[in-house]
Amino acid sequence: MHRILVADDEAAILRVLAMWLTRNGFEVFEARDGVEALAIIDSEPLDLIISDMNMPRLDGLELVRLLRETRHAQTPFILLSARSDRARLSEMTSRFDVRLYPKPFVPSRLVADIQALFAAAADPNECPAGRSV
Amino acid sequence: MASVMQSLRRFLTAEEVPRWFGLSIVLIYLVGLGTIAQYGMDHAREGGVRQVQRASLYAIHLLADRLSRTVSTETIDRSVRHQAALREFAAVIPLRWVRMVDGDGSVVASSSERGRTDRPAAPVRISTDAVLETWRIAGLEVFSVSGENDKFGELFVRVRVSERPEDASSVLTSDKVEPEEAGAESLWLEAYLLPEPIRATGWAGRAKTLTTVLILLGALFVVYRCLREQLRGVSHIAQRLQLPRERLEDDLHSLRLADTMGGVTTIWNELIDLTQRQAEAVLRADANRELSQALEKSGGGALAQAFSALPDGIIYVTEESRFDYVNSSACRLLGWKEEDIADQSLATAEGKGVAGKILDLMRDALTADGSFEERSVTLDASDDDASDHTAYRVRILPLQRAQHPGECVVLIRDVSQQVRSEKAREEFITQVTHELRTPLTNIRAYTETLSSGMFDDPKVITECYNVITKETRRLSRLVEDVLSISQMEVGNIDLQVSDVDLKALLSEGIRDVRGLSDEKNIDIQLECPAKIEPLQGDRDKLAVVMNNLLGNAIKYTPENGQVIVTLHFAADTAVVSVKDNGIGIAPEDHDRIFEKFQRADDREVLNQTGTGIGLFTARELVRRHRGEIELVSEKGMGSTFIIHLPHQVTRAHKVTQNREEAS
Numbered sequence: 001m002h003r004i005l006v007a008d009d010e011a012a013i014l015r016v017l018a019m020w021l022t023r024n025g026f027e028v029f030e031a032r033d034g035v036e037a038l039a040i041i042d043s044e045p046l047d048l049i050i051s052d053m054n055m056p057r058l059d060g061l062e063l064v065r066l067l068r069e070t071r072h073a074q075t076p077f078i079l080l081s082a083r084s085d086r087a088r089l090s091e092m093t094s095r096f097d098v099r100l101y102p103k104p105f106v107p108s109r110l111v112a113d114i115q116a117l118f119a120a121a122a123d124p125n126e127c128p129a130g131r132s133v
Numbered sequence: 134m135a136s137v138m139q140s141l142r143r144f145l146t147a148e149e150v151p152r153w154f155g156l157s158i159v160l161i162y163l164v165g166l167g168t169i170a171q172y173g174m175d176h177a178r179e180g181g182v183r184q185v186q187r188a189s190l191y192a193i194h195l196l197a198d199r200l201s202r203t204v205s206t207e208t209i210d211r212s213v214r215h216q217a218a219l220r221e222f223a224a225v226i227p228l229r230w231v232r233m234v235d236g237d238g239s240v241v242a243s244s245s246e247r248g249r250t251d252r253p254a255a256p257v258r259i260s261t262d263a264v265l266e267t268w269r270i271a272g273l274e275v276f277s278v279s280g281e282n283d284k285f286g287e288l289f290v291r292v293r294v295s296e297r298p299e300d301a302s303s304v305l306t307s308d309k310v311e312p313e314e315a316g317a318e319s320l321w322l323e324a325y326l327l328p329e330p331i332r333a334t335g336w337a338g339r340a341k342t343l344t345t346v347l348i349l350l351g352a353l354f355v356v357y358r359c360l361r362e363q364l365r366g367v368s369h370i371a372q373r374l375q376l377p378r379e380r381l382e383d384d385l386h387s388l389r390l391a392d393t394m395g396g397v398t399t400i401w402n403e404l405i406d407l408t409q410r411q412a413e414a415v416l417r418a419d420a421n422r423e424l425s426q427a428l429e430k431s432g433g434g435a436l437a438q439a440f441s442a443l444p445d446g447i448i449y450v451t452e453e454s455r456f457d458y459v460n461s462s463a464c465r466l467l468g469w470k471e472e473d474i475a476d477q478s479l480a481t482a483e484g485k486g487v488a489g490k491i492l493d494l495m496r497d498a499l500t501a502d503g504s505f506e507e508r509s510v511t512l513d514a515s516d517d518d519a520s521d522h523t524a525y526r527v528r529i530l531p532l533q534r535a536q537h538p539g540e541c542v543v544l545i546r547d548v549s550q551q552v553r554s555e556k557a558r559e560e561f562i563t564q565v566t567h568e569l570r571t572p573l574t575n576i577r578a579y580t581e582t583l584s585s586g587m588f589d590d591p592k593v594i595t596e597c598y599n600v601i602t603k604e605t606r607r608l609s610r611l612v613e614d615v616l617s618i619s620q621m622e623v624g625n626i627d628l629q630v631s632d633v634d635l636k637a638l639l640s641e642g643i644r645d646v647r648g649l650s651d652e653k654n655i656d657i658q659l660e661c662p663a664k665i666e667p668l669q670g671d672r673d674k675l676a677v678v679m680n681n682l683l684g685n686a687i688k689y690t691p692e693n694g695q696v697i698v699t700l701h702f703a704a705d706t707a708v709v710s711v712k713d714n715g716i717g718i719a720p721e722d723h724d725r726i727f728e729k730f731q732r733a734d735d736r737e738v739l740n741q742t743g744t745g746i747g748l749f750t751a752r753e754l755v756r757r758h759r760g761e762i763e764l765v766s767e768k769g770m771g772s773t774f775i776i777h778l779p780h781q782v783t784r785a786h787k788v789t790q791n792r793e794e795a796s
Binding site: 011012016107 | 576578
């Protein structure tokens with residue numbers, strides 16, 4: 001069972017994502033901001049991280065930077081963003097290997113994409129995703 | 134020579150002509166005059182003396198002839214006759230003294246009545262060495278003698294008066310004879326001729342004297358003219374230094390001397406040139422000052438004043454890229470001082486920051502043939518980290534005048550405000566988009582959840598409906614916010630004035646945000662008097678104010694924080710305060726956050742979603758109620774927003790409104 005961390009300060013979004021992912025057979029960890037997310041990353045082995053861009057205390061970009069640079073974890077990362085400044089974001093996402101997912105999103109399509117991601121990772125018979133250290 | 138020139142330069146640059154200069158010139162010419170006069174005198178005298186000698190000799194000869202005859206015929210009363218003869222002799226030719234001496238040396242007769250004291254007491258012994266010339270004239274012996282002292286220097290004549298003279302008509306011979314020793318029987322006539330050549334007779338002598346005098350007069354005249362010219366020059370300079378300066382140039386030119394006197398003239402003319410150059414420099418400086426004064430007086434002053442008053446910077450560049458005019462706004466924008474930039478050109482001007490960028494731009498626009506290309510550029514002069522944007526729109530407009538290809542006008546406009554508001558607007562659009570997307574995301578996700586059929590738990594379905602309803606309300610509130618902003622921008626907000634129960638308003642406001650505060654476990658307290666009077670105002674608008682303030686308080690207060698809302702009444706105002714123990718606001722941001730689309734420059738704030746319209750709207754609405762919002766906050770120390778709403782004034786406002794409605 002793939003383990004997915006979902007981080008968003010919007011309770012409603014967190015809730016709907018958790019519903020959909022649980023329903024589709026994933027184990028879901030919920031975080032209300034970047035600091036909480038980091039705590040979970042440090043304590044749980046994860047296969048995917050889905051994070052909102054704007055969060056109090058520690059935002060999505062800072063989270064992925066810490067994940068990649070200080071923890072050297074290559075865990076797949078999906079950044080949910082309603083931001084319109086795509087130029088800056090795409091520069092960061094290519095640097096940190098992040099998939100951008102725009103808001104508003106369709107839950108069924110997001111789930112389908114996640115399943116495809118895991119399928120592709122599993123195909124070459126390798127470890128499907130990195131683990132946090 | 135160098136030092137002479139140096140002292141002359143010093144003299145020229147001195148304010149007054151020193152007296153020694155004039156005096157020394159006079160002295161030089163006096164010495165010259167003296168030399169020439171001495172020469173003339175010497176020449177004239179020499180010629181004169183010779184004439185006198187010859188004339189005197191002839192006279193002596195005649196006289197001696199008569200004398201000898203007299204002496205030979207008389208024996209008794211001869212001394213008396215001798216005296217008469219001597220007087221006659223002295224009257225004919227100018228003699229210093231004359232006397233008759235006999236053989237043993239006693240003076241027989243003398244011209245002592247002439248009062249001469251310089252004659253020797255005894256007969257003059259004439260040595261052979263002293264005899265210059267000797268003539269035998271009709272039996273007389275005449276010696277030209279160089280005297281033993283100066284007194285006898287010119288012509289001493291000694292005649293032996295013989296008892297029997299030979300024929301006097303045999304005139305002069307110039308055979309040299311040996312002087313004889315005086316014998317007892319001899320009688321001598323001794324005479325010393327006066328050295329007064331000017332009075333000498335004879336046309337040749339007069340002509341020479343006249344020539345000498347003429348030469349002297351001529352020399353004097355020339356010297357006088359030179360002196361007069363130069364003295365006049367000196368006094369001219371002294372005068373010109375006080376004269377109106379526009380005449381100086383011509384006058385100086387007239388002071389130049391013809392090159393007739395060699396070195397002195399050259400130096401003099403160099404002096405004049407030097408003075409002229411200095412005068413020109415002074416004239417130029419004066420002209421500039423006068424021009425600006427004239428501009429000041431005439432319409433130009435008004436024009437220059439108008440240019441100075443313009444907020445835009447103007448630089449007028451004339452040929453050779455010289456900065457002819459820089460208005461005060463340009464100086465202010467570019468950090469120049471007007472005196473610094475005057476007389477500068479593009480080549481020499483320096484500038485830091487924006488000024489440097491503008492100069493670079495101008496140099497770039499300058500083509501090889503010295504004219505300017507038209508440019509229009511927006512220069513960003515912001516510091517890298519500054520949130521205040523500084524930007525200038527610079528236009529280089531070449532002037533289309535064929536004779537002056539290098540002329541242009543540079544216009545500099547401070548567009549910082551436009552750039553800032555543009556940035557703020559972009560930020561606002563970004564934020565609004567984000568704010569719109571969040572409820573839309575929720576609505577969309579929950580709608581799909583409902584329609585997917587995958588979740589059939591009734592609790593989930595109810596939850597979905599609740600979220601959709603809530604988010605729809607949030608969306609419509611956001612749309613209203615944006616609308617109200619545009620309404621406020623055009624200035625038409627209609628207050629629907631009625632009695633407002635502030636206590637109820639505050640309670641409802643707190644209830645509206647309860648959902649948000651519960652999420653972060655923030656405690657909201659309301660403190661207000663038990664009994665309050667209703668306030669005149671627009672209930673909905675005041676509700677928006679409270680919602681914005683409470684929303685901010687919750688948003689910027691960490692979990693488990695506290696928000697306290699209080700209401701009390703001062704004289705004729707109702708005071709509502711919303712106090713939180715959140716992140717606080719730095720004092721430098723206090724004014725800014727009330728501006729449209731502006732948010733505190735704080736990472737913690739910018740991490741939160743927000744459009745920067747909440748506080749702007751709140752303040753506008755409070756002001757429409759003739760109230761004011763006050764902020765008390767320190768960074769990290771929580772914030773307190775205090776609303777003062779006039780109690781009585783609003784009532785009075787209502788009354789006038791009613792009256793208007795009635796009329």
